[in-house]
Amino acid sequence: MEVLRPPLININGRIYRKNPVQEETYEEEEEDYSYSEAAVDQCLDEPCDAHNIEQTDRGFRCALDVPSVLYKYIIGKKGETRRRLESETKTSINIPKQGVEGQIVVTGAHRPSVSSAVTRIEVLIDSFRRKQPFTHFLSFALNHAQVREGFLRFREEVLEHCSQDSGVDVSIFQNPDKLHLTIGTLVLLNQQEVTRANELLHQCQDTIREITGAEALPVEVRGVEYMNDDPSMVDVLYAKVSVQDGSDRLQQISDRLVECFVSAGLMERERDRVKIHATVMNTLFRRDPSAEDREAPARANPRDREAFNGKNILQMFRDFYFGAFELNSVQISQRFSTDSSGYYSSAGHITFS
Structure with a gap:
């Protein structure tokens, strides 16, 4: 039934299907912000026009509003998560300094690559946002x-x-x-x-x-x-x-x-x-x-x-x-x-x- 009626997650008002993939766990007490391939692969079948991607002279660009307290989950331990995302999607991910409110900017030569990176970032952010205490x-x-x-x-x-x-x-x-x-x-x-x-x-x-x-x-x-x-x-x-x-x-x-x-x-x-x-x-x-x-x-x-x-x-x-x-x-x-x-x-x- 999970194939016919997969769970849905709501990210910024957009609904994604959550594919039945075994997720890795995060050891929060050890401050583990590592990349989880299973987690970010859950929503990659969504249409590429789900994001506001701009065409520039150098390719494509998408800016994401992300609270600064969540930057660390995109950066990962010693920058591992960001490097892996960039490598797998063939994009560049620019993140403001910790504590500075701004936008995470994803750039790349191809629109699908930028869309894929943005989706992965949003899924990661949603996963860790759910673990934050309510404010x-x-x-x-x-x-x-x-x-x-x-x-x-x-x-x-x-x-x-x-x-x-x-x-x-x-x-x-x-x-x-x-x-x-x-x-x-x-x-x-x-x-x-x-x-x-x-x-x-x-x-x-x-x-x-x-x-x-x-x-x-x-x-x-x-x-x-x-x-x-x-x-x-x-x-x-x-x-x-x-x-x-x-x-x-x-x-x-x-x-x-x-x-x-x-x-x-x-x-x-x-x-x-x-x-x-x-x-x-x-x-x-x-x-x-x-x-x-x-x-x-x-x-x-x-x-x-x-x-x-x-x-x-x-x-x-x-x-x-x-x-x-x-x-x-x-x-x-x-x-x-x-x-x-x-x-x-x-x-x-x-x-x-």
């Missing part, structure tokens, strides 16, 4: 005064009634100033990519306003739920968020945003629909208070977290009312940042009304 995320801020007060009351009552339960302590509660819904995560590695994401978000504004009727969305935060199968071994406890009129408009907005960013190649789809939830307790916070809501606890090393017994919390606070307010914006939040209000710094936002 930004689309979010709905939930730190409205009423919800924040409700959360503080929730924290106080949980600690009063359930602090004797295994793993329950104040360190695993969310920062009340940073209560939010995560729509999806982004890897934006330079200002150009941040600008592109912001422009894309603004392109979504009219679609979002069609869903909301160009008005703020009245939502309420009520009840708690957990993410795994065993309530006695919980890593993430979240509050449920819904539109007060019972509609699925919040879900529609979230799904549309993800669809837009995935189509543009700026986000990876993690599930068919966005899971609408707001983290209120997370065992990642036990060791790192600045840890972000990753949504999928399985991503973290089990050794880095200690689960808590959530049975009593789920029974006593299942329908706990945190508060209600009018949600009127979505923003690109910068990870590990704080603005003047205590929320995440914004790299761009749009409003519903």
Whole structure:
């Protein structure tokens, strides 16, 4: 079936077929940026006009916008990757100095050679980009005064009634100033990519306003739920968020945003629909208070977290009312940042009304 329906990868909004080739692994802990022939041979059957290749007096040229933090993956250990790419494609690859934002320029005597080199570079960059930690995320801020007060009351009552339960302590509660819904995560590695994401978000504004009727969305935060199968071994406890009129408009907005960013190649789809939830307790916070809501606890090393017994919390606070307010914006939040209000710094936002 992989021959009939091969996996697809999205690179800069272009879709490539990923041929069934055994890939080599990279030992990241040894900083191995070596060339993987299997990895770059996966997409070489694509048409040569997929790239913006210019004809010059000396042949052909194509410039690629690549964040400087990814140059090392094209250069490789002691320049091995670049030399091998140049040798196999009969091209020349010019890379700016490390730390200098610019363009990687590929030149060659023949258009197919330049196209082949560019495709290989893009596949390598995509492979290593997927291994970078996310830098930004689309979010709905939930730190409205009423919800924040409700959360503080929730924290106080949980600690009063359930602090004797295994793993329950104040360190695993969310920062009340940073209560939010995560729509999806982004890897934006330079200002150009941040600008592109912001422009894309603004392109979504009219679609979002069609869903909301160009008005703020009245939502309420009520009840708690957990993410795994065993309530006695919980890593993430979240509050449920819904539109007060019972509609699925919040879900529609979230799904549309993800669809837009995935189509543009700026986000990876993690599930068919966005899971609408707001983290209120997370065992990642036990060791790192600045840890972000990753949504999928399985991503973290089990050794880095200690689960808590959530049975009593789920029974006593299942329908706990945190508060209600009018949600009127979505923003690109910068990870590990704080603005003047205590929320995440914004790299761009749009409003519903």
